[in-house]
Amino acid sequence: MGSAKEYYFDDLGIDQHWVSKTFFTCPECGTDVHQEVEVPEPDYTAEKSRDMVTGGQVEIQCDGCGSVFEGDAWAGPAHCDIELIKYPETHISCDPPGYDRPPEDWYDESEVPDDPFSIFKSNHDELLLLIDTQAKGDGSSLLNRMIFAQILTFLEAYFCDTLITGLREHPMRLAQFAAKDGSIKQTEIKASDVLSDPDHVRKLIEHNLKSRLYHQFGSGKTDKNGKSMPEGVALWYSIAFGFALAPKDDDLEALRRYAALRHDCVHRNGVTKSDEKLTLFDKNFLQEALATANRIVNHVDDKIIKLKDRTNESIL
Template sequence: MSQRFETHVQFTCPQCAAYASTAVDVPEPDWGGAERMSDLNSEGETEVQCPVCASLFEAYVINSAGDCEVTLKEHPETHVSADTAFYSPEEDDWSDYVLPDDPFSIWKESFEQAQAYLETHGSDDGGALLNRMVFSQHVAALEAFLGDTLLKAVLADPKPLGRLLAGDRELAKEKFTLAEIEASPELIRDRVSAYLADIRYHNLAKVDVLYRTALEIEVLKDQDQREKLFTAIQHRHDCVHRNGRDKANERLTVFTKAYVSETAHLFRMLVERIDTAVSPF
C-alpha cells in the first residue's frame, strides 16, 4: 500500500484561463523529529497540472503544520488556493492486479445496479446522502473502466505501447541499462503497467492525453460534454473529500435524482464510444 502526502489546490490556469482544481504532492515533514505542531514544516519542489488543458507547471510548496502555500514558478502572480495537507487514501498494490477480460461488461453491471438502486431508493432531495453515494459510485466505475481499458489495450499491442513510450513525458525520462533489460525481459511492460496503474483516472485531462498518445482516441471530444464531465468530477471531489459541501463549506444540493441519472447517462455515452473505438486493439 502507498499513500501520498498532498494538498488540494484551486487556481485559474495561466495557460487556458480555466478554473482548475487538482491535487498536488507536498514534501512530508520530519514526523519523528517534531516536538510541537509548529515543527511540522516542510517545503520543496512540486508540479501542478491543470486538469482542463493538461499544462504542467513547476511550483514551490511551503507546508507549515498542514497549511500550504503553493507558488507557480513561472507565474508567481497566479493566486493558488491550497487546502490543508493530508495523506491521500491508501492506493491499491497493483503488483498482483489481474486485468479483467472485459472492462466494459464490469462497468455495465455497475451502471445498471447503481441506476436500479437510484430508481428504487433515490430522492428528489439534491443533498440526499444516498444520491451522493450512487453518484460517487458512477464516477468510480468510470475511473475503473478508463484505467483497465487503457492498460489492457497498451499491453495487448506493441504499437500503442511504442507510441506511449515515445510520447509520454514521464515515461520518456525512464532510463534502463542493457543489463537490467536482460535480467528482466518484461521490465518495460512492467514499468508501463505500474505507471498507468498510478494515474488518477478522474483527472480527465490527463486521461485524454494518454488515450490520444497511446490509442489515438480522443476522450474529451465534445466541448459540451467536456464541460459537464469536468463539473461532475468536481462534484465527485466535494462528495468524497467534503461530505457534499463546496469549498466555502456550503451544502451542495445539485445531487437530485434527475441530475445523478443525467450524469450517469453522460458517462454511459463516453464509455460506449471509447469501448467501440478501442475494440481493434
C-alpha cells in the same frame, strides 16, 4: 444507510478490502511514492457521517529505498487521513477510501481485467437499480453523494483498465506512448532489470499508469486557433489510441464538472469552497450523470473495437 451497505456487500457479493490511493515524499530518501494502502473500513452502520470514521494502523513501504513506515489511519466515507508514527511532519495526500482487491493482488497480472467494458456495464446496471430503489429525494443526502462519487469511481476504473489493456494488445502503440508521454519517457531503466525480466519495461509502464488520477480531465483550455487542448485522461487516450475521449465536447465538459463536484463531495462533505451546500444530487441528476458515463464508455469501446479491426486487417 444499512440498506445501502447490504446492497453493496451482500447482494453484490463483494469481498471487502478498503484502500486509499496515497502520495507522499519519502522522509528517508526523498522518493515520491504513489501507493494504494489498505485502510480501515468506515462504519456505515452509524447514523451520522462524523460517527462513521474508524481508526487503525497501516504500513507503507517506500518504492525507492525500501523503508517500511508504520502509521495511524482514520477512514470515513468521504475522507482518509494517514500519519506516519516516526515522521508525523510528513504530509500524506490520501484519496477517500474505496474497494479494491487484497493488497497481495494489486500488482498481479490479474489486476487488470480482460474486459473492462463488461465490468462497467454490470456496475452501471447495479447503480441504475440503486438509484431507482434507494436514492433519496433530497439532493443533498449523503447516500446520493456517495452514489454520484461511485459513478465517477467506476468510470475511472474503466479508463485505467482500458488504457492498459489496449496498450497491451497493441505493442507498437505502447512504444509510441512511452516515447510521447512526459512521465514515462523520462523514466530511468536499469539494463540489469531488463535482462533479468523481459517484461520489466511493460510492467514499469503499467505501474505508472495504475498510479495516475483518472478524474483529471483538463481545464478546457484552447490553443491560439480555438481548438481544445487535451489534458489528463483525454491526453493519455489521444497519445495512446489517437481518438477523442468523449463523443462530443459537451460530454467532456460534463466530466470536468462532475470531477469538481466529486471533489466537493469527498473532500468537503458536499460543500463548495464558497461554503455553499450542494443540493443538486437528486435522482434526475444521478441518472443523467450515469447516462453520460455510459455514453462515453460506449464511445471508447466502439473506438477500441475499430482499432482492433484495423490491426487484424493489416495482419491479414
